[in-house]
Amino acid sequence: MDNSLNTTPIASRLHIAIFGRRNAGKSSLINAITNQDIALVSPVAGTTTDPVFKAMELLPLGPVVIIDTAGIDDVGELGELRVKKTYQVLNKTDLAVIIVDGQVGITDYDLDIAQKVKERNIPLVGVINKKDLTNYTGKDKKKWENLLGTNLIEVSALRKQGIEELKREIINKAPADFSELPIISDLLNPGDFVVLVIPIDKAAPKGRLILPQQQTIRDILDHDAIAVVTKEHELKEALDYLSKKPRIVVTDSQAFLKVAADTPKDVLMTSFSILFARHKGDLAQLVAGIKAVEELKPGDRVLISEACTHHRQADDIGTVKIPRWLRQVAGGDLYFEWSSGFSFPENLHEFKLVVHCGACMLNRREMLYRLSVLKEKNIPVVNYGVLIAYVHGILERALKPFPYAHTILNFSG
Structure with a gap:
């Protein structure tokens, strides 16, 4: 059973989005890369109607999110809405994979999505799918690579041919530092005390801490500092118990006033929300x-x-x-x-x-x-x-x- 407290949060994973025309083989490619039947495959064009997000492990990259998107050539009023959602996926994409249908070749749709990827400075991996079909000879590969501005890996998603080479290319093109900036660890030295003020009220989730609180604690522990957790009404007592002053006090924003009053002026103080404003934006x-x-x-x-x-x-x-x-x-x-x-x-x-x-x-x-x-x-x-x-x-x-x-x-x- 998946335990959300023990898995890497979606927002902290490398987001790999798969783009291409309808029936180019996007869903089949995802199944081949993951070696699982996690994407619905059908010979009917337009099977994937909305972006589908799948959290998984892709070694040696580690935790990733694979995003299956609707065809960039979808038609009709609903099709235009699906294409719009596909393009919106670019806003969260860390690495883009564009699939060219080997039976059809490069189209204006492929060139358009490639241009949008480059405008956002997103690393790009190009794929020619259906290399096993007799009407694909590979003679146009170099021309297609010049048009897309990237080399193309030849694969057969259905036969799972060329998949290991594609994985190597994804690993090579993955941004070296796709994760967020540190949450708090760059403000600390090993052995520093950090006091975290976490109100437990009717808005707090029953039986657990919210994600930013979990992630902050983990960042502190990963860098050999010491996390002390308390509620706002016990803050003064917690500070009195400590053998030395904390490096910083971090509070839920809604307890700002009380925490500011109870924290000595010579101790740094901020909030989880401000930490994450820097961490994410x-x-x-x-x-x-x-x-x-x-x-x-x-x-x-x-x-x-x-x-x-x-x-x-x-x-x-x-x-x-x-x-x-x-x-x-x-x-x-x-x-x-x-x-x-x-x-x-x-x-x-x-x-x-x-x-x-x-x-x-x-x-x-x-x-x-x-x-x-x-x-x-x-x-x-x-x-x-x-x-x-x-x-x-x-x-x-x-x-x-x-x-x-x-x-x-x-x-x-």
């Missing part, structure tokens, strides 16, 4: 967005964007607390919209500010892409942790562990 861009928070006026539109859906509590942070705080800052009512999932709404240009979640369910490439979309449209963005620290008047202190982000604080107090 661009902390400086998120801090710079505070200027837009200060300039909010009644009637402005604000988008609150979460990467995943979850059960909302009566005093939910995204739908209740943040709107209340922003109304107080603006001095009047604001128009709020909420989005969840992997894309922003079409009316993005209407918003004065985007408030983004901590992105624990996104990989770094997708979070950076989302931030780049907002930067290109000149729309300021903050994340939950940065905003909460600001409205409580402790942002400067919460950013002290990160000097480069601290220099962005050029707004008035």
Whole structure:
């Protein structure tokens, strides 16, 4: 049985996406690479209608996510929607595999997806499938490679020929550092104490810690530091018990005020959300967005964007607390919209500010892409942790562990 507490989180895995025309053999190739029947295979074109994500191990790379996509040549109104979803997969892709149908050859569809891959600086692996069929001779391979701008590995997905060579090419092309930046370990020395403040309230999942808390603890332990975990009301007692001052105190953002009051001024303090703003995205861009928070006026539109859906509590942070705080800052009512999932709404240009979640369910490439979309449209963005620290008047202190982000604080107090 899969135990989610013992497996690598999806967002921390190398994302390998398979692209190609309908019936080029994408699903068959995934089955051949994984040596499992995990993708539905059919001679009927268009069997895969939506991106399908499969977490697995691909040695020696380790934990990966293989993404099967709909055909890039899908047609009709529904087909256009499927193609749009396929292109959206590029936003989370760490390595792209493009399959050319050996019976058909290079098409404009293949060239278009290859161009989009290159524009995003995503490593590209090219494949010619169906090499076992008699009407493929390989004489056009060099011309196709020149058109795609990459070498092509010849395979037969159904007969599982050329698969080991393809795996070697995937391993060779995989980005050397596809994972996120450190969570906290670069701020620590071996033997340092880190106190983690984790409220246990009605919003906390029963019987477990949330993913960012688990990952932070693991990062601390992996680098020979010492994690001390407590609730906010026991923080002072925990600090008194320690034989030496902790290097840093990390808190859930919603306990910021109490933790700031109970943590000595000479001890660094920040939040899980701010750690993950740096881990997954661009902390400086998120801090710079505070200027837009200060300039909010009644009637402005604000988008609150979460990467995943979850059960909302009566005093939910995204739908209740943040709107209340922003109304107080603006001095009047604001128009709020909420989005969840992997894309922003079409009316993005209407918003004065985007408030983004901590992105624990996104990989770094997708979070950076989302931030780049907002930067290109000149729309300021903050994340939950940065905003909460600001409205409580402790942002400067919460950013002290990160000097480069601290220099962005050029707004008035």
